[in-house]
Amino acid sequence: MTQVALVTGAAQGIGKAIAKHFLEQNIKVVVADSDKQAGKETVKEFSPFGDLTFVPTQISNEADVKNLIRSVIKTHGRLDYLINNAGIMVRKPIEKLSLKEWNDVIGVNLTGVFLCCKYAAPFLKKTKGAIINIASTRALMSEPNTESYSASKGGIVALTHALAMSLGPDVRVNSISPGWIEVDDWKKSSKRHTPKHTQADLDQHPVGRVGRPEDIASLAFYLASFQAGFITGENFVVDGGMTHKMIYV
Numbered sequence: 001m002t003q004v005a006l007v008t009g010a011a012q013g014i015g016k017a018i019a020k021h022f023l024e025q026n027i028k029v030v031v032a033d034s035d036k037q038a039g040k041e042t043v044k045e046f047s048p049f050g051d052l053t054f055v056p057t058q059i060s061n062e063a064d065v066k067n068l069i070r071s072v073i074k075t076h077g078r079l080d081y082l083i084n085n086a087g088i089m090v091r092k093p094i095e096k097l098s099l100k101e102w103n104d105v106i107g108v109n110l111t112g113v114f115l116c117c118k119y120a121a122p123f124l125k126k127t128k129g130a131i132i133n134i135a136s137t138r139a140l141m142s143e144p145n146t147e148s149y150s151a152s153k154g155g156i157v158a159l160t161h162a163l164a165m166s167l168g169p170d171v172r173v174n175s176i177s178p179g180w181i182e183v184d185d186w187k188k189s190s191k192r193h194t195p196k197h198t199q200a201d202l203d204q205h206p207v208g209r210v211g212r213p214e215d216i217a218s219l220a221f222y223l224a225s226f227q228a229g230f231i232t233g234e235n236f237v238v239d240g241g242m243t244h245k246m247i248y249v
Contacts, residue, residue, distance in 0.1 A: 001078065002026065002027065002028055002051070003027045003028070003078075003080040003081070003127075004027065004028045004029075004030065004072065004076045004078055004079050004080050004081070005019075005022045005027050005028070005029050005030070005080060005081040005082075005083060005224070006029075006030045006032060006068075006069075006072055006079060006081070006082050006083065006116075006120065007019045007022070007029060007030070007031060007032065007083040007085060008032045008033070008057070008059055008083065008084055008085050008086035008112065008116060009032070009033055009059070009085040009086030009087060010029070010031040010032065010033055010042065010083075010085060011031055011033035011035050011038035011039040011041070011042045011054070011188065012033075012035065012038050012042075012183070012186060012187045012188055013181075013183035013186050013187065013213060014085055014134060014178065014181055014183060014186075014213045014216050014217070015031075015033075015083070015085035015086070015134075016042055016186050016213065017186060017212075017213030017214050017216065017217040018083055018085060018213075018216065018217045018220050018221075019031055019042065019046065019052070020046055020049060020217070021214070021217035021218060021220070021221050022081070022217075022221060022224075023046055023049040023050035023051075023052060024049055024050070025221060026050065027050070027080075027081070028050065028051040028052075028053075028076055029046075029050070029051070029052050029053075030052075030053050030054075030055060030068075030071075030072050030075075030076075031043065031052065031053065031054045031055070032054075032055050032056075032057040032059065032068050032086070033054070033056070033057065033086070034056065034057060034058050034059070034086075035188065036056050037188060037190075038187075038188035039054040039056060040054060041188050041189060042054065053075060055067075055068050055071050055072075059086045059108055059112035059115070059116065060104075060107035060108045060111050060112050060115075062115055065112070065115040065116055065119055066119055068116075068119075069116075069119040069120055069123070072123075073123060078123065078126070078127055079120055079123040079124055079127065079129065080124070080127045080129045080130075080224075081124075081129055081130055081131075081132070081224045082116060082117065082120045082124060082129070082130075082131045082132070083131075083132045083133075083134070083220055083224075084112070084113040084116055084117070084131065084132070084133045084134060084156075085134040086108060086109075086112055087108060087109045087134070087136075087149075087152075087153075088104065088105055088108045088109065089105065089146070089148075089149045090102075090104070090105055090148055090149070091145050091146055091149075092145055093144075093145050094145070094147050097147065097148060101148065102147075102148045105148035105149055105152055106148060106151065106152050106155075108152075109149070109152035109153065109155075109156070110152040110155040110156060110159070113133055113156055113159060114159065117131060117159075117163055117167075117173075121167060121171065124167070124170070124171045125167070125170040125171055128170055128171070129171055130171065130172045130173070130174075130223065130224045130228075131160075131163065131167075131171060131172070131173040131174075132173075132174055132175070132176060132220045132223050132224060133156050133159070133160050133173070133174070133175040133176075134156075134175070134176055134178065134216070134220075135153045135154075135156040135157050135160070135175045135176065135177040135235060136149070136150075136153040136177050136178060137177050137178065137179045137237060137239050137242070137243055138150045138153050139153040139154040139156065139157045139177055139235075140154075140177065140237070140243060141243060153177070156175055157175055157177070157235045160173055160174060160175040160233065160234075160235060161173075161233040161234075161235075164232040164233030165233065168232055172223075172228070172229070172231065172232040173232055173233065174223045174228075174231060174232060174233065174234050174235070174236065175234070175235045175236070176216055176219055176220060176223070176235070176236050176238055177235055177236065177237045177238065177239070178211060178215075178216050178238050178239065179205075179211055179237070179238065179239020179240060179242050179243065180205070180210050180211055180239065180240070180242065181210075181211040181212065181213055181215065181216060182195045182197070182210045182211065182212060182213075183213055186213050195210075197210055204242065204245070204247075205239075205240035205241060205242055206240060206241030206242070206244070206245055207240040207241055208240075209240065210240070211238065211239065211240055215238055216238060219236060219238060223236070
């Protein structure tokens, strides 16, 4: 029977690349996203690659997540892979960051992961499936004014190894922490444009380039596959070496 992957925040950016990569591996994909326009565009764009459906979802809303999982099982009868990618960011000085803004970021980025894992777990156990959570190098290092985002991504890394212990051996759980991934050409049509980078942008990466969504998608697929059967509870940094580069001014 054909396997099924659920990818949150998959209508744009990294999630969209993950959805495409899984489709190309003959896996059915369910796209969950709060942006209906982007979701419909993604289905239209990627349907030629395979079986792709879109379920409008506010990932921080428990009722929405319950409906999402019910929809996946009703449509496909199974769930093999859950890729928790949905995320938002608010960049403000902490003195100006409202409690609502803090809660909104934590709600989407961290609580959304919890909710999806909670309601998907029974079905993933049946298929001996896998969960891949998309964290960030900001779980490990920061710029100013990113407290809510960094806290949410750090929470994802911790939640990942906790889930690996709780859901094993039936379900493997790993996270990926992307660095600078250029997504401008993976956005919906109204916001899409060709990326432009300075030489300095490229040179600060030891590999000599900025990351691409495909870099994350290929690792996500590997971690979901049987080839990664001895890997769980881990966080994989994919940043072109930036977190290891010492910078002296």
